[in-house]
Amino acid sequence: MVPFGGYAMPVQYQTGILSEHLHTRRSAGLFDVSHMGQVRLIGDGAIAAVERLVPGDIQALKPGRVRYTMLTNDQGGIIDDLMVARREKELALVVNAGTKDNDIAHIAAHLPAGVELIYEQQRALLALQGPLAAAVLERHIPGIAKVAFMTETAAKLAGIEITLTRSGYTGEDGFELSVPASRADEVARLLLAASEVLPIGLGARDSLRLEAGLCLYGHDIDETTTPIEAGLIWTISKRRRAEGGFPGDAVIQKQIAQGPGRHRVGIQPEGRAPAREGVEIQIGGQTIGKITSGGFGPSADRPVAMGYVDAAKAITGTAIDLIVRGKPMPARIVAMPFVPHSYFKNI
């Protein structure tokens, strides 16, 4: 167990990070992500209020749809990244564990009268991820295997009222299930009873998201990195780019127009030695950036990393040196993800 975001979390279960990681990509893994913050915003003004805090297009979000966006500060930095689900008369947010108290205070301070914020402390969050996740859930929730990626559904699982989104943090197909905390143990045991499912710890959660090229808050993105630098421009719609109306909009609009000074890029070490967070990136002895996440990619079967480099050097194929234990190690800038995404496409 290790401390994470104020919680004691298991790094791994019995079989270890490597096999948990590979099992999730091959079958299905269950993650207890109840440390994350679940927040509901109820009232007619909720959409407009959230749009004043994030660059994501919340107005365009139809009921039942989910979107990834981020809370920004006045400098265009990222206070947190989050998921926003639109329900008929409310928005449901999922924010990071270590940032949730700040996020809630920040959001609450910017809500107009008539919008109510409910911090769902009595709900747990379980993620079932992997190519067989849908088949496992289909046994309990007929029809669920057909719902689209990035949608939210209310359903009954063994008589328990839950909501689930088809989303996740592994690059695989999968679902995140919001369940009453009092029934979480029951739901977890039910899902783990399926022969396809193993419990997966924090270690594999990190290696899976790293291979998928997904950002970890506090490492790959933080209050000093903008969504544009982080390569998250795809989360900002044409309307929001044009209109602004969120914290740091001027900085972000300028970076969209002129390009940012640095970019988050994928990094492929050429040898077998992992290059981890904090490792300096050089070209010809000149520092051009730093690794923000790195380690061994079990599915890639080699070390993988991501980090920020000067915009002029952020070109796929560029040869770089990673300074590991004082020695330069050859690497290249590569496109992410390191392992192709396998999100569900309903054809």
Next chain:
Amino acid sequence: MANIRFTNDHEWIRVEGDTAVIGITDYAQQQLGDVVFVELPEVGRALERGKDAAVVESVKAASEVYAPIDGQVIEINTLLLDQPATVNSDPQGAGWFFKVKLGDTAQLEALLDETAYNNMIQELG
């Protein structure tokens, strides 16, 4: 004296005549988890007791391996470069790291014997 000794940092050292074989203990590999990379010292390098000798990286983290005693490296286990997971499967056998020519054998006396090491890891839980 049994010919295997241990450090507080979970290295083992086995004396074979005037050479010593060094690796990390079963407890160490369990704590590290899946080993994915091992960096070994160059043959010929003079190691100093308690100083960095090798690096072992698991999916979780990078860890230094320290020299249990002074000595010159005479052989390294190149198998670990291709199959680092041998450290997990056979830490005190095929997963050895390097061999040194024994210098000051008195240094061995300062290390833990098997009983003392086992008692120490018992206490670590």
